[in-house]
Amino acid sequence: MKRLHTQERIDRYTAGGWWTGDTIDQLLRAQVSARPGALAIADPPNKADLLPGEIKRLTWSELDAEIDRVAGVLRGRGIGPGDVVAVQLPNSVELAVTFLAVVRVGAVVTPFPVQYREYELNQLCALAGVVIFVTSTTAAARVPENIPALTWPELDADLDAASASPVGEPGSVQPGASGVPSGAPGVPYEALDVPSGASGVPYEAHPADPVTICWTSGTEATPKGVPRCHYDWLAVASTCAAAPGLTEDDVILNPFPMVNMAGIGGVFLPWLKTGSVLVQHHPFDLPTYLGQIAAEGVTYTLAPPALLSMLLQQEAILARTDLTTLTRIGSGSAPLPPPMVKGWQDRYGIAIINFFGSNEGVALLSDPVHMPDPEDRARFFPRPDAPGTTWPGTLGATRTKLVDPLGTEIVEAGIPGELCLSGPTVFSGYLPGTAAADPFDRDGYLMTGDVFEIAGDQGQYLRYVDRAKDLVIRGGMNIAPAELEALVSGHPAVAEVAVVGYADEVLGERVCVVLVPKPGQTVDLASVVDHLRGKGIASYKLPERLEIVEALPRNPLGKILKRELKESLATGD
Template sequence: MNQPITSPTLDTLFKRILARQPDALALVDPLNKQRITGQTRKRLTYAQTDRAISAIAAHFVESGLPANSVIAVQLPGTVEFALTVLAAHRVGLVVVPLPLLWRHAELTAALNRTAARAIVTSSRIDGVSHADLAMNAAAEAFSIRHVCGFGDDLPEGMASLDQAILQDSRTSRPIIQDGRKAALISFDVTSEGLRPVPRAHFSLIAGGLAMSLESDLVQGATIMSAFAPMSFAGLCASLVAWLLSGGTLVLHHPFDEEVLETQFNDHACDTLIAPAQLALRLDERGLSERFPTLRNVIGLWRAPEQVASSACWTSQRASLTDVYLFGEAGLFGARRSPEDGSPAPIKLGPQGAPREAPGASIAGEILLTPKGTLGLRGPMVPAAAYAPPPPGELMIAPPPRDFVDTEYAARADRATGAINITAPPSGIMTVGGYRFLAQDLQEWSRRLGQGGLLTALPDRLSGHKLAGRAQDNARARDALTELGLNPLMVEAFRDRTPAA
């Protein structure tokens, strides 16, 4: 009997590595995990990782989560994040990553929009009780049937996944591992508001390939990932890059420079994946001397319009690949020239590695839209998720569009053909990895009453920074916290008057 033709999933990639090197080191926790979550650090081989994945997957099955259910995950960059995502995929669940700064308002909206059946988190993350946040959000999401977490002192009603790992159940269910099946639903902020973006496994793998092919990531690499994992780019920059290389993933919870340097050198890492501004700052401070084993840096730009004006890369020992991020729509990479360290020119057309070679693997394609904005197409780009609604007056729907308009203003240089990204999407504010609509800031500002102001100011490193003013800043912070808003908005009203 012929087996059905399938494409690989993330679990398929993991099992291929497991079969080759079960005793090789697979996952390493952050050096300061005890401070972040109160849990002990883990160092897992591929065989140990496989047993933990199977035990968590068994817990999901025994909890009554049917295949194709949606499971929300809000976890830091620790071993548990990788175990949970792979366990969910092993039993056919779809993962919704929830950014760590999301609080009640965003969590509840995401759970209801995706009809999530379960949510996974940690007891505490950086001193915040995320277990309580999850329980409160789950209470307002009628689809949630199961709440579970890692760590001690979990609230009543929250199942412990640490205990599930210890019990080491072998319960499983037959699942055809097919890369065309749904794997991820992430959330983007567009001019129309919060938008769920579903992706199949092959789309995630294509995103990881766009990074690894352009940066020439070697097989068996020891990768330190210092990029928050709870997004499409975050998963590609950690889990997917690791599985494609078949090496070791050393996790770093952003950001403690001293901890990063110590852990990087302890494990003799050869690859660093981090926010590009952080990588450039390390370069200015003598990166080659401080990280003697470093050979490859992948720098991610949440504000891609800033790449062209960034500082030149000076390290002769390590290469830098700029990865341009466009929210949850897609990404592409360009490795800098070793001659002068300036950003590589971006050309229209297919993006592969190497781009000049005939028959090279195509990771994506760049185009200019008629509106003068940058468009993306290719296997990683979920065009249907961003498709505009059909005009109401037309009797026949227009043909489906095969690209996503990122809404970033761009133009082509007539002399060189290079693309210049000139401005971010209108009406969208980016603060680090978090995007807001300008109109949302105005709405929350109105709720503060007379004299209240909440605004976004340009910032060279993060795109924007939030600043607030109220007659009573402490009362404003309390009010925004009660509304369930994230800490970026709340802390915009911190007192800036220096102590006497």
Template sequence: MDIGALLPRHARYRPDHPALVVGGRRLSYRDLNAEVNRLANALIAAGVGKGDKIATVLPNCLELMLAYWAAAKTGIVIVPMSTLMQDHGLETLLRDSDSVAVIAHASFAEALGHIRGELSAIPSDRFVLVGCPGAAPPGFRSYAEFTAAASEVSPPDPGLTGADVYNIMYTSGTTGAPKGIVHTHFIRAMYCTLFASAWRMTPESVCLHAGAIVFNGAMLDLMPWMFLGCTYILHESFNAERFIHDIERERVTHVVMVPAQIIAVLDSPAFAPAALGSLEMIHNVGAPLPLKYKHRLNEALPGRFYELYGLTEGFMTVLDKHDAIRKVGSVGAPPAFMEMRILRADGTQCGASEVGEICGRGPMLMSGYYKRPDLTERAIVDGWLHTGDAGYVDEDGYLFLVDRIKDMIITGGVNVYPRDIEDVVIQHPAVSEVAVFGVPDDKWGETPVAAVVARAGETIEPEALKLWTNGHVDAKFQRLADVVVMNAFPRNVAGKILKREMREAYGRERSD
């Protein structure tokens, strides 16, 4: 279960097959293997070896992909970080992860310069910059300089097993300080095999990915790609028109997207079902896709929609394309070798249609939170991951996601789940995005408030939208107390909406 053995295998047995398309370059498996070897050997020459941590602060680019697979070959532990991090956040994660080297984009030279005095574990010759237009700034090495003398032959065999750590993925901090999630080679091998099967991928598949590959959602197609030796097209950033164009030109078969990207594609003037006809999978991840967009997608491109609910900590459910209409609104069922329970607060198991906490276990379960056994013990109880999410299963065992338990609103003693109200508000033709949260109320304890973003060219009058929503919700206790119109929602580095910041801002505005 050494995922570092995958690339050399493809380089030997299908060396000329297209492997990676990124930044204007097309690399075969022979080419990709040589580039990965060069970086792996450069890291070893710099004194970085098995078990050491290297951090990356890179956008989607060739060098980030090389770092992933150089780590896999050498037993080095990779710690990918978002390019949206600020100085303090970078320092915190670099120190917490015990990183001994960092490969960053040249635009981070100033930020790293501010904090490098606090990073005593990283020697001065291990600050490497990608994208330097010329010589690297003083105190840094350019990527070209760092790898210039390195060989393209395979690095020494580090003797890896499935138990060796491959990466530390930091949570995005929607509910608190980021935590480092540890994945072994075995866990990533499970991503390779289980998701390749779930997505019906083959060695002839073509994946297109336009989301940031520093987040765990990218591993849903990145690992199966390398397992099968198919083709991966990586966009530096997302643009709906370019995305549609490349699907048609490259005959793309598999895409993994977040809801905002799917909505942008559907609303693009370039959208045409015929242009996307090669697709065999349109996969939604990160948050549930609102029902109205699921209906549009299934009508325009039937038999292609998949959805995944899951946590980086290691439990997932998959809504298969054949269930996308039959079980619309569900986020699917656990894949093979995974188990799921819906538990009450007292730890007993819920019946069908009864809402409780989603818990799961299986072969993708994290080793733990890095250096935080206390948090690991709270999250994994008797081998079961407690997700903190509320949901229920129907009589067939399909999961329906209700909400984050922490986001639940208790009004007049009744549990109100924001998503139920959000599903109503998003139906309004002027609304592009909605987030519902609870605020304190003297009479009811809490009451729901909706924050909304208007669609392009639309204007929203808060009181009118409140009245419209309250006339469409299922129950009186779901009625909104207020509507706030925003230009954009606050988000974390993974792009997830930060309701806690909205709630705090709303409270400050009302108290002033």
């Protein structure tokens, strides 16, 4: 079985104590053993609007039993080590159970946002070699025709039969069960070289075995697959649990979809690591969200910066909300205004933790213990390898460098450069066939495409400058302009098109289409949206503004000057 990291890398990080022999399923079993009767996870109160079935509140023992039963269903469908299982469910107990059941049988989870529709799912399932798709009854029609669908709550009908043959202890999974191919037709799961194994041979997970394939929307039209293993994820979880100081006494409210670094690394795995309580929330609804904080006694949650700024200005809303248990909030995906971070701490005693991360790289967290000044936490991130510094979790093993456009390393403060990094949280490389270029430099550092500069009186911080990429981040969801541009260009009335983001107080950014119509043709926003809906694209990617121009601004080489477009949108010119 091919693992995601070389033995040299494994030896280096295990010798340093940054990687351990733990797996995700072992973390779960440890919590079940330590606190079987304690509450583990709770559904959102509006679950009926998201997924049929009763609202669930499971103890650790009940959660483990449910995972065992779903794992039994998966085994009965022939799912074993290395098989790729797509999951598209809202934040719920069912999502957590499905994720952990897939891990328990040694398969690989590829989680999709609930907004993804036929356009995205057909494309990405083929790239990953998905063999079965777990989803809701209402969304089953989106599943590609060549892939079997397993739906909740229909899956419940299989659970009683599955409970007669639970998966049991590690090593009891029988790989290579018949009935399901090793990949989608024509796309076997050879990209990671993970065979199903010989029938009857016990399977036991190795920490370097692939466990997820997440998807990152870069500047290219096609998303890139990001395989992760237990080593990677648990190193991320170490930092994301240590920075807010999570313990078994915490109650975590999760409003972020469990599809990428924020939801999985920032919340889900720190919950498993600490044995705290996970309260699910989806989709974001402010009254429900605030009500859950009060009703569940939430101590830690995540929220986008625009929402935190808005709430701070709406004292009447907060006056009606019981925030007495809430002690810290994680935020990120956009720069944090220093007055907002200071305001939450001064008025409510709530520490805002500044997040910066990516599916591929590291989670940089500005935490209140190592950075007590709230304005520092808003403006700066840790520079993990700065001399004389100590940071939470696995940040101490992270190595960084800033390089200018010519590849020269920057060592002085105040000079912008691309952030390059290596460490135990950095992935091993994109899923073959999903990325055009190697993301690592000659020294093995991940080239992030994000621009930072060295800051702080002792060079102990990094200051975020700008995104080198053209991503639009709408409510924490990444949108690739190139993908939309390719689709909008197929509109019969469009001659040229560019897609950019524009500022929004609540979501951070929204999508604007700037286009040149064909001679004699007219086009409006409604027709562009209808054209995109006809492609089956996710609703959060749909543009909410249209600008008609005579020509797109270009440089002498013909490249569209998107910065000029953004400036024009901001000024209204």
